[in-house]
Amino acid sequence: MKKIGILTSGGDAPGLNAAIRGVVKSAKELHNMETVGFYFGFGGLIDNNYTTISDTSGFLTKGGTMLKTSRIKPFKGENKDEKLRSILHNYRSHDLSALVVIGGNGTQKTAYSLQKELGLNIITLPKTIDNDIAGTDVSFGFSSAVDIATEAIDRIHSTASSHNRVMVVEVMGHKAGWIGLHAGLSSGSDVILIPEIPFSFKRVYECINKRVEQKKDSTIICVAEGAISLDEIELSISELAGKRKFRSIGQRLARKIEKHTPYESRLTVLGYVQRGGSPNAFDRNLATILGANVANLIEAENFGNMVGYIDNKAQAIPLEQVAGFLNVVKKDNPVMEACRSIGISFGD
Numbered sequence: 001m002k003k004i005g006i007l008t009s010g011g012d013a014p015g016l017n018a019a020i021r022g023v024v025k026s027a028k029e030l031h032n033m034e035t036v037g038f039y040f041g042f043g044g045l046i047d048n049n050y051t052t053i054s055d056t057s058g059f060l061t062k063g064g065t066m067l068k069t070s071r072i073k074p075f076k077g078e079n080k081d082e083k084l085r086s087i088l089h090n091y092r093s094h095d096l097s098a099l100v101v102i103g104g105n106g107t108q109k110t111a112y113s114l115q116k117e118l119g120l121n122i123i124t125l126p127k128t129i130d131n132d133i134a135g136t137d138v139s140f141g142f143s144s145a146v147d148i149a150t151e152a153i154d155r156i157h158s159t160a161s162s163h164n165r166v167m168v169v170e171v172m173g174h175k176a177g178w179i180g181l182h183a184g185l186s187s188g189s190d191v192i193l194i195p196e197i198p199f200s201f202k203r204v205y206e207c208i209n210k211r212v213e214q215k216k217d218s219t220i221i222c223v224a225e226g227a228i229s230l231d232e233i234e235l236s237i238s239e240l241a242g243k244r245k246f247r248s249i250g251q252r253l254a255r256k257i258e259k260h261t262p263y264e265s266r267l268t269v270l271g272y273v274q275r276g277g278s279p280n281a282f283d284r285n286l287a288t289i290l291g292a293n294v295a296n297l298i299e300a301e302n303f304g305n306m307v308g309y310i311d312n313k314a315q316a317i318p319l320e321q322v323a324g325f326l327n328v329v330k331k332d333n334p335v336m337e338a339c340r341s342i343g344i345s346f347g348d
């Protein structure tokens with residue numbers, strides 16, 4: 001009986017358990033393969049902290065990851081050689097035919113290095129609420145995060161209106177604006193600020209004032225955590241990190257609005273609620289579809305690929321086209337064009 005290893009690494013996202021279940025069930029069903037799960041991402045592979053996964057009943061709908069996760073990076077930090085030796089030893093001692101790595105951008109890079117430098121047989125799956133992985137149209141976790149952010153902003157509307165306030169809602173997304181763009185549109189936000197479009201504070205104040213002139217009682221601003229203002233663009237990465245250490249972009253924006261306009265402003269940081277809880281139907285299915293393609297690739301010894309979702313189909317994408325690349329919102333994105341057409345401001 002062939003044995004495969006699996007782990008989840010990086011920040012968690014809705015759909016991880018559905019993906020594990022898809023891999024485990026199809027591996028058993030199609031090729032009678034056994035699955036060994038390593039806990040806490042690459043940490044479990046280094047420490048040989050593992051379990052044999054035989055039953056995934058009930059996990060389709062569960063948030064988080066049954067295998068736990070961590071941001072441990074075996075190629076970084078102290079004792080690198082020792083960690084890599086342990087990984088190779090554990091991979092061989094379990095007699096694994098392949099290792100399935102589920103994660104975001106950093107994880108894809110590590111997985112690719114494990115294949116190149118240690119010769120492990122790697123297959124990856126794209127997981128992140130940020131949707132910033134290259135080689136796939138969408139990653140699982142993203143759709144659920146957008147749903148959660150949308151529902152939260154829906155609720156902000158009535159309190160914004162009751163108080164005639166400018167409400168700033170900060171969403172996640174790391175260096176990409178996917179959650180901000182999609183949740184901003186679906187929640188009826190008036191301004192959307194994303195990292196891909198540096199914004200001017202002045203333009204945001206103008207937009208607020210214009211809405212008041214139009215007799216609108218409130219303004220909703222959906223700002224991605226990585227959004228950057230034109231005055232910050234000149235800063236180096238370390239200067240920017242210093243500036244953001246104590247005050248996020250949402251905090252700065254809400255304060256500045258109160259200082260430079262006559263209106264009250266409040267900030268809501270949605271934070272980890274966007275990552276927690278049950279995956280929506282789309283993410284359950286996407287994670288299962290991608291996971292269910294893994295065993296066939298392993299059986300065909302078609303290693304070194306991520307199973308991406310392109311043109312509504314699961315497709316094997318070589319890791320060299322994934323690792324180190326970032327999928328960000330492009331200027332001609334149709335969602336962005338629709339936003340502009342209905343008068344949503346990007347602060348530019």
Ligand code: F6P
Pocket residue numbers: 011012104128129130172173174225275
């Ligand atoms: O990558 C997913 C993500 O949720 C980002 O949107 C966010 O910036 C980051 O992870 C938070 O990471 P951590 O779990 O390390 O606080």
